[in-house]
Amino acid sequence: MTTPVTIIGAGLGGLTLARVLHVHGIPSTIHEAEPSPAARAQGGLLDIHAHNGQPALRDAGLHEEFLGLVHQGGEATRVLDKDGTVLLDEPDDGTGGRPEVHRGDLRRMLIDSLPAGTIHWGRKAAAVRSLGDGRHEVSFADGATVQTGLLVGADGAWSRVRPLLSGASPVYTGMSLVETYLFDGDTRHPVAAKTVGGGSMSALAPGKGIQAHREGGGTLHTYVALSASPEWLAGIDFADPAAATARIVREFDGWAPELTALITDGDTPPVLRPLHTLPQDHxxxxxxxxxxxxxxxxxxxxxxxxxxxAMYDGAELGKALAAHPDDAEAALTAYEQALFPRSAAAAADSVRIRELCYGATAPHSLVAFFTDGGQAG
Incomplete structure (x- = not known):
C-alpha cells in the first residue's frame, strides 16, 4: 500500500490498527493528544472476549503475550442486593473465556509492539478539513499540521474526525458513574474486600448500583452508578471530595454498610464520569x-x-487494507459494511444490559441473565 495511513488517537483501537498494519508490512502514523504513554492512569480491568477482543489480539500477533498479563481470578462474579445478600457467586473457573487484564498493561503491550516513532505524542487534534479528492488536513493544538490520503478517526467519544462523516454527536444517557479506589483492601479495608470477593461485585437496585473490581495488590476499584440529571450532578461540588462523597452516599441510605464503605472509605477523590452515547444505528x-x-x-x-x-474494529480495518493494497476505497467500503451491523447489534445489547443492571427488577434480572447462560460484560 502506497497511501500513508494516518491514525488519530492512541487508544486500544488505534493501536491495534497500527499493529495489524505493521504485521502486514504497512506503515502508519498515530497522533495522540496525551504528552506521553504515562501521562494519565488508563482505567481499570477489562474482560477480553473470545469472539472479538481475543481474535483481534491474535491478528496482531500478541495473544500469547496478552495471556501473560491476565489478572488471575478476575473472572469471579458476584451479584448482591442492597442489603448485602449474595444472590450470585460464581468463582473464576480457570477456563479463560473472558480473562481480565488491566487496561494500562494492555495498552503498554500494544505501544511496545510498534516501531519506534510510530506514535507522535502531544498531538491534540484541533480541526480536520477536507482538501478534496480524498485528502484531508489535520491541524493540531501545537500548531503542527499533517495532510493524508487515508485518515482514521480513533479519537473517541468527542472525535474531531467524525464530523467529516456524520453530524451525530454524543448525548447524555441519563446515567453517570462516580469512580474511586480503595488501596491495600485486604489489610486496610478488610470488610469491603471480603464483600467484593476475588473478581467483580455488583450490588444493584433500580436506577443505581455500587460496583467494584478487585485489581492487583488488593486494590478495590469502585464505580457508583446513578440515574441523575445534569442539573442534579451540577449541584455536587466535586472540587470538595468530602462533600461530594457525602452527597453521593446519601443516595444509598439504608444500604448495607459494607457496601457504602466502598464509597465513604475511598482513598482517592470521587471522579464523576457521565455516560454518553451515539445513536444505536449510527x-x-x-x-x-x-x-x-x-x-x-x-x-x-x-x-x-x-x-x-475498538480492538476488533482496528484489526478488521487493518486486515481489509492489507487485502486491498491497491484500492484503499474498496478496503474502507468492505470494513464499513461489516462495521455498521456489528455496531448496531452491540449497541442494542448494551441497552439491554443496562436494563438488566438498573431496571425495575434489578438485581434479580441480572441474576436471571447469568443463571440462564447469558454473559454480562
Missing amino acids: RWDRVLGVTLLGDAAHLMPPSGEGANL
Whole structure:
C-alpha cells in the first residue's frame, strides 16, 4: 500500500490498527493528544472476549503475550442486593473465556509492539478539513499540521474526525458513574474486600448500583452508578471530595454498610464520569479517504464491549487494507459494511444490559441473565 495511513488517537483501537498494519508490512502514523504513554492512569480491568477482543489480539500477533498479563481470578462474579445478600457467586473457573487484564498493561503491550516513532505524542487534534479528492488536513493544538490520503478517526467519544462523516454527536444517557479506589483492601479495608470477593461485585437496585473490581495488590476499584440529571450532578461540588462523597452516599441510605464503605472509605477523590452515547444505528455514507473506529464510530453505554469492539474494529480495518493494497476505497467500503451491523447489534445489547443492571427488577434480572447462560460484560 502506497497511501500513508494516518491514525488519530492512541487508544486500544488505534493501536491495534497500527499493529495489524505493521504485521502486514504497512506503515502508519498515530497522533495522540496525551504528552506521553504515562501521562494519565488508563482505567481499570477489562474482560477480553473470545469472539472479538481475543481474535483481534491474535491478528496482531500478541495473544500469547496478552495471556501473560491476565489478572488471575478476575473472572469471579458476584451479584448482591442492597442489603448485602449474595444472590450470585460464581468463582473464576480457570477456563479463560473472558480473562481480565488491566487496561494500562494492555495498552503498554500494544505501544511496545510498534516501531519506534510510530506514535507522535502531544498531538491534540484541533480541526480536520477536507482538501478534496480524498485528502484531508489535520491541524493540531501545537500548531503542527499533517495532510493524508487515508485518515482514521480513533479519537473517541468527542472525535474531531467524525464530523467529516456524520453530524451525530454524543448525548447524555441519563446515567453517570462516580469512580474511586480503595488501596491495600485486604489489610486496610478488610470488610469491603471480603464483600467484593476475588473478581467483580455488583450490588444493584433500580436506577443505581455500587460496583467494584478487585485489581492487583488488593486494590478495590469502585464505580457508583446513578440515574441523575445534569442539573442534579451540577449541584455536587466535586472540587470538595468530602462533600461530594457525602452527597453521593446519601443516595444509598439504608444500604448495607459494607457496601457504602466502598464509597465513604475511598482513598482517592470521587471522579464523576457521565455516560454518553451515539445513536444505536449510527452510520454514514462512504467519504473518500476517511473512516472511524471504536467510540468515534459507535459510542454506547458500558457493557463490557467497548474496548473489545475498538480492538476488533482496528484489526478488521487493518486486515481489509492489507487485502486491498491497491484500492484503499474498496478496503474502507468492505470494513464499513461489516462495521455498521456489528455496531448496531452491540449497541442494542448494551441497552439491554443496562436494563438488566438498573431496571425495575434489578438485581434479580441480572441474576436471571447469568443463571440462564447469558454473559454480562
